[in-house]
Amino acid sequence: MNGKHITKLGFERKAIGLALAAATAREGAGVERGEILDELRAVQKNPAAYLAGGVYAELAAELGAQNALNDSRQGVALRPAPLPYGVWGADLIEPGARAQMDVAMRLPVTRAGALMPDAHVGYGLPIGGVLATDNAVIPYGVGVDIGCSMRLSVFPVRPDALKVEEARRLLLRHTRFGAGVAFEKREREDHAVLHEATWDSQPLLGHLRDKAAAQIGSSGSGNHFAEFGTLTLSSADLGLEAGTYLALLSHSGSRGFGAQVAGHFTGLAERLHPNLDPAAKKLAWLSLDAEEGQAYWQAMNLAGRYALANHELIHARLARALGVNVLASVHNSHNLAWKQQVGGQQLIVHRKGATPAARGQLGLIPGSMADPGFVVRGRGHADALASASHGAGRQLGRKAAANTLVKKEVTAYLKQRGVTLIGGGIDEAPQAYKRIGDVLERQNDLVDVVAQFMPRVVRMDSGSQDI
C-alpha cells in the first residue's frame, strides 16, 4: 500500500496521510490490500459512521470537515422544483428524458435549459439536452464522447460518377472503425493538434497523448459513420451553385482519449460532491474557480479540437484518393460546453447531442443510415439557447432494437432507398431512430434547411448483431 493507491481513491490534502497511516495499521494487522481499499471506500462514502472510534476515526473526521467545506462552497441541495425550460417536439420525447432534464433544471448551478426534439435518455443529462450553468461545468452534461462532431465535404464530382463498388473500396481502405481501433506506427498520420503544448499541462493529458496519436483519423463504434452520398442544393448557397454534388459526411468523436478524460473528471466531480442528491449524482459539476474545473475545461476543449482533427484526416484521405479538391465543407461539434451570453450574462452552455444554432451558423443534422441528413442554418432562438437537435434521435434503445427489429425489414429499407451498408448493427437500423422529417418539423423555428444529403454508401462499425 502506498500513496498512489490512496490518491487513486480520491483522497486529498490531509486525508491522504491519514488514510495511508490507517491503511498501514490495517496491513500490520494482517488485512489484505483489497479489503483495506474496500474499507477506505466505505469510510469515504459515509465518514460519519466511523467517527466514534477505531483506526479510521481521524480520517473520518477530516473527510467530514472536507465535505462540509465543499458543500458550503458549492451548495449541494437541489431546488424543490425544476426551473422552467423549453421543450421542442414534446410529443416525440419519452418521459425518462424529461425526468432527467427536470433533475438537471433543479441543480443549484443551473440557470437555463432546453430540450431538443431528438431527446432520449442518457447518463446524467439526456441526449438532446442543453443546459446553462453559472461558472460550473458538468462532465456528464457534455457526455462520454467529448467533442463528438459532424463534417461534410462537397466534391466537384457528379454524384453518379462515383460507382457503388468504388465508394465501398475507398471507405474500406481509408476509414477505420471499432472500439479500441488504432493505427500501427508506420500508418499513423500527423496533425497539428498532437503538437499542442496543452498535452504537457496536466499529467492525465500527457498520459493519453500516445493513445490519441495512435487513434487519430479513426472513427470508433456505435452511431459513428462515414458515408458517400448526394448533396442537393435547391438554391445557391455554401458558395455553390444549385444542383447535386457528390459529398462525404462523417460522424466521429474523441475516441478513447475523450472517453478517459470524461471518466476521470466525472469521477472527480462526484467525489467533490459526496452529499449531492443521488438523483443528480451523474450531474456532479466542477467549479470553474477551482483547479479541477479549469483542468476539465482545458482537457475538454483539447478533446473537441482532437475530434475535429479526426474528421479532417478522414476527409483529406478520401479527397486525395478521389483525386479532387474539396469545394465546400461544413462542420460542427454537438457534445461540448461553450461560454455563451444568455440573457445578458455569460453562462456555461452544455450541449449534449445538440447542434449549435446561433443566427446564421451552419450545422449538420443527420437522419439515419438510410434517411436524409440536412445542412442547416441556425436562427439563434434565445429560449433554445441557440441550439437544435443533433440528429433524429433514438426511438428504440440498443437492446430494444436488437430484440424487436428484424434483419429482413432493415435490409428491405436499405434496398428501397438504394443504400449500400458496410458493417452497421441492427441497433443502428433506421427503424431504431425517430423519423427525421418529424424531428425537423418540430424545430423549424430553430433552424432553416440549406441542403439535403442522401446517403448512398455507408460505413459503420459492426454492432452486436449485424444487418
Added chain:
DNA sequence: ATGTCC
C-alpha cells in the same frame, strides 16, 4: 461512447 478501472 469506450476494449467497458490509469
